Amino acid sequence: MPVAACLGAVRVAAIAFVAIAATPLRNAADHVPARAGLPPSSLAVWTGKAWREWWRSDEAPDRWRGPHNAVADAVRWRVAANGVEWGELRLAGTGEARRLRAVVARIDPRVVQLRLDTAFTPGGERAAWTVDDARRDAIMAVNVGQFVRTLPWGWVVLDGHQFLAPGSGPLATAVAVDSSGTVRWIGPESIKDPNVRRGVVAAFQSYPTLLTADGEIPVPLREPGRGIDVEHRDARLGLGALPDGRLLVVLTRFDALGESLGSIPFGPTIPEFAALMGALGARQAVALDGGISGQMLVRDADGTHLWRGLRKVPMALVVTRKP
Amino acid sequence: MSYAYSTSARSLSRHGIAVAVVASLAVPFHSAHAQLGGLVKKAKDRVVEQQVANQVDKRVNSSASDPGAPPKFDDVTVELTNDRVAQIIRGLTAGRAVLDGANGSPSRATLIAQRDAAANQSADLSQKNSKAIEAYTVKRDESQRCRNNAIHASREKRQQANDQRMKELQAKAMSDPAFREKAIAMAQKMAVAQQKGDTAEVRRLMIELNGGAPESDSVDSLAADKACGSLPAQPAAMVQSEKLNALANKLTESIRQLEEQAAETEVKESKLSERQYQTARERIEAYLSAMKYNSQPRGFSAGELQALGARRADLEKVM
Numbered sequence: 001m002p003v004a005a006c007l008g009a010v011r012v013a014a015i016a017f018v019a020i021a022a023t024p025l026r027n028a029a030d031h032v033p034a035r036a037g038l039p040p041s042s043l044a045v046w047t048g049k050a051w052r053e054w055w056r057s058d059e060a061p062d063r064w065r066g067p068h069n070a071v072a073d074a075v076r077w078r079v080a081a082n083g084v085e086w087g088e089l090r091l092a093g094t095g096e097a098r099r100l101r102a103v104v105a106r107i108d109p110r111v112v113q114l115r116l117d118t119a120f121t122p123g124g125e126r127a128a129w130t131v132d133d134a135r136r137d138a139i140m141a142v143n144v145g146q147f148v149r150t151l152p153w154g155w156v157v158l159d160g161h162q163f164l165a166p167g168s169g170p171l172a173t174a175v176a177v178d179s180s181g182t183v184r185w186i187g188p189e190s191i192k193d194p195n196v197r198r199g200v201v202a203a204f205q206s207y208p209t210l211l212t213a214d215g216e217i218p219v220p221l222r223e224p225g226r227g228i229d230v231e232h233r234d235a236r237l238g239l240g241a242l243p244d245g246r247l248l249v250v251l252t253r254f255d256a257l258g259e260s261l262g263s264i265p266f267g268p269t270i271p272e273f274a275a276l277m278g279a280l281g282a283r284q285a286v287a288l289d290g291g292i293s294g295q296m297l298v299r300d301a302d303g304t305h306l307w308r309g310l311r312k313v314p315m316a317l318v319v320t321r322k323p
Numbered sequence: 324m325s326y327a328y329s330t331s332a333r334s335l336s337r338h339g340i341a342v343a344v345v346a347s348l349a350v351p352f353h354s355a356h357a358q359l360g361g362l363v364k365k366a367k368d369r370v371v372e373q374q375v376a377n378q379v380d381k382r383v384n385s386s387a388s389d390p391g392a393p394p395k396f397d398d399v400t401v402e403l404t405n406d407r408v409a410q411i412i413r414g415l416t417a418g419r420a421v422l423d424g425a426n427g428s429p430s431r432a433t434l435i436a437q438r439d440a441a442a443n444q445s446a447d448l449s450q451k452n453s454k455a456i457e458a459y460t461v462k463r464d465e466s467q468r469c470r471n472n473a474i475h476a477s478r479e480k481r482q483q484a485n486d487q488r489m490k491e492l493q494a495k496a497m498s499d500p501a502f503r504e505k506a507i508a509m510a511q512k513m514a515v516a517q518q519k520g521d522t523a524e525v526r527r528l529m530i531e532l533n534g535g536a537p538e539s540d541s542v543d544s545l546a547a548d549k550a551c552g553s554l555p556a557q558p559a560a561m562v563q564s565e566k567l568n569a570l571a572n573k574l575t576e577s578i579r580q581l582e583e584q585a586a587e588t589e590v591k592e593s594k595l596s597e598r599q600y601q602t603a604r605e606r607i608e609a610y611l612s613a614m615k616y617n618s619q620p621r622g623f624s625a626g627e628l629q630a631l632g633a634r635r636a637d638l639e640k641v642m
């Protein structure tokens with residue numbers, strides 16, 4: 001058979017498979033007709049037996065109504081402590097994202113305590129927090145927010161006191177913890193209302209929003225030219241909310257030669273990462289500082305698991321047992 | 324297996340196996356697939372799925388030979404040539420000058436010193452006057468509780484009076500056709516005013532219909548004042564401490580603004596676009612971090628390693 005015919009057959013087969021693969025067992029996502037938009041790319045997940053393609057840029061859904069079975073089932077969850085579970089999954093994408101690993105954690109804020117820790121060098125010259133500095137009683141810790149040079153961007157509340165005023169931006173999301181331990185997600189409009197900010201004991205802001213309150217992917221993430229670079233690849237870190245109120249943390253790592261190259265900032269595009277958050281069941285999600293900043297710690301019965309970043313950061317979300 | 328650094332080795336746990344078994348059993352089985360056509364289709368699906376899986380495998384495994392290869396250079400990730408490294412150093416130097424006060428504002432170090440002084444002074448005041456502040460807090464909380472109860476009682480009383488008035492008006496509307504007609508006419512006028520966004524007119528019509536203005540919420544506060552007295556005055560040290568805290572917060576904001584100005588200057592002076600600059604800066608940080616810990620920098624071309632190596636000392640100075 002001529003090579004062209006072979007390639008043609010593979011392409012037809014691939015398209016046929018995508019059509020099958022794109023029909024989820026549950027009605028997980030709202031698919032839309034193809035549109036001139038996202039650069040061509042796809043994501044496959046390792047199911048334990050084979051790679052299964054579950055997302056394509058030309059068939060990207062506008063909304064996630066529930067997890068994608070293939071992705072959600074690929075995670076083998078392990079209990080770190082009561083209220084904290086974690087796991088990993090392997091992904092294959094396009095270009096530099098051809099070998100990725102995603103570290104995922106689920107946190108139940110009703111069971112554990114959430115706090116923000118900050119760290120700066122003496123004199124406040126530089127940010128200084130790394131996972132290696134996480135407090136000893138941390139079950140899980142991850143860098144949060146974004147920062148320009150030293151101080152975090154946007155709204156920061158520490159121990160009930162506003163440390164930094166809110167920032168503004170159409171895709172900025174604030175995550176706030178109130179005195180009862182309830183986590184609130186505050187959008188760019190609501191943050192202007194001081195009443196919304198009352199009673200908060202810990203809060204930070206980040207961007208861009210990956211999924212809005214109903215699982216919808218914001219328009220700037222669906223096509224180029226709307227203020228978000230939909231093509232750039234980087235290591236990603238995100239925080240999401242599951243429908244039952246638990247938090248979902250996802251950190252992507254470059255997965256060639258194991259974790260030794262994990263901190264290299266190769267990874268998915270922002271639209272791909274939004275899809276990953278949706279496919280893992282998040283209804284609401286925001287990107288945190290990924291790239292060389294992304295870092296995470298989990299402590300379980302087996303010991304301490306560290307995914308280090310290459311940069312020190314100013315602030316981290318730390319999960320501890322309730323006193 | 325996890326590739327994370329773990330303090331102890333581990334293998335697939337029994338719990339993991341159990342979860343995997345349960346997960347495999349939990350996959351729904353579609354009735355259509357139970358039919359012969361469904362089975363044939365399923366077999367075809369498997370073939371197609373395998374072909375796609377092979378394609379992905381090929382793509383994934385092709386990277387294993389050179390995992391630290393440079394990224395694809397494009398409009399955002401630009402190659403760090405000698406010229407570009409020089410541009411970035413120029414940007415970083417200009418940004419550092421802004422932090423040092425080159426644009427006329429206090430330097431970052433000065434702002435930090437002022438902020439820390441204010442915060443320390445505030446903490447000192449609070450500590451020295453802790454007894455007075457604690458006494459005030461207790462008294463304030465007592466007063467607040469009393470006021471909350473009084474406000475609640477006053478509001479209840481007003482609500483009951485309003486409910487009674489509403490019942491009377493409803494009864495009047497049932498028994499008095501003239502009043503009923505008037506109420507309907509006024510409701511229509513209110514709807515028109517509402518559509519126009521004329522809240523003053525809506526309020527005027529409401530007052531006319533109710534036969535008088537409702538009592539203002541300030542009545543509740545007055546009732547609380549009468550029952551509990553005013554809130555106790557804050558001790559002078561506490562007022563001063565709060566002022567110092569506000570000053571510290573303001574200075575923190577100023578530090579952040581100065582950092583943002585410095586970041587903007589860096590981009591401007593580098594002559595790169597913001598995205599190009601931020602990506603390049605991040606890659607340089609990764610390079611310096613690898614060099615600092617004597618590990619091989621990954622994800623750079625040979626030319627980039629040469630250019631970065633030649634200016635490493637300069638980069639470390641200004642980063």
